[in-house]
Amino acid sequence: MAKYIFSSLINCGICNDKKYKGICERGHNKYICQNYQYKNCIRNILIEDDLLKFFKIYCNKNNIEFNPTPLLAQQHIEKIIALENSCFEVYYRNGDMQYCKENGIKFV
C-alpha cells in the first residue's frame, strides 16, 4: 500500500500539538506523532490495519462500500484522536463515534 489512508486525519491526544504521520515498518503501515522525532512526544503507534477494522465496521453499518482510500476516509471521518497505549477515538461526519480501548470497540 503506497498511500497512508488516514494521513492528515489523526490528531495527537497526548501532546495535543502535532498530527500523526504515516510510517512503514516491516511492511505494515503505521502512524506516529510528528513530535516524536523531536523527543517532544512518546512513541505511540497506531496500526493502519486496526483503524481499517474500525472503518470497515462503520461502513458496513452505514451500507457504504468498503473500498478504503484516503478520499473515502476523508469523506466520512472528521478526525481521529490518538490516545496512549495505541488507543484511539474516531469521530465521523455523521455524528457516529468509535472508541478503541485495549482491543475493544464501542459505538457512541
Ligand SMILES: [Zn+2]
Ligand atoms: Zn504527540
